Amino acid sequence: xxxxxxxxxxxxxxxxxxxxxxxxxxxxxxxxxxxxxxxxxxxxxxxxxxxxxxxxxxxxxxxxxxxxx
Numbered sequence: 001x002x003x004x005x006x007x008x009x010x011x012x013x014x015x016x017x018x019x020x021x022x023x024x025x026x027x028x029x030x031x032x033x034x035x036x037x038x039x040x041x042x043x044x045x046x047x048x049x050x051x052x053x054x055x056x057x058x059x060x061x062x063x064x065x066x067x068x069x
Contacts, residue, residue, distance in 0.1 A: 002050055005043025 021029070 002043045002046025002048070005039050006047060008039055008043070010040070
């Protein structure tokens with residue numbers, strides 16, 4: 001899920017199609033950049049948490065196997 005959010009943030013970037021954008025278009029672009037950055041941070045955090053959780057679970061599983069054997 002986290003990796004998906006990172007990909008969304010990466011591919012759905014803001015863009016201004018005009019050479020001389022209006023102030024409203026620049027404001028919209030700034031808002032899109034902030035939203036994209038939020039998706040990137042949220043996705044990266046979820047992805048990192050998922051990896052960390054997986055490592056912790058694997059270590060716990062191995063410790064239980066050693067202790068019970």
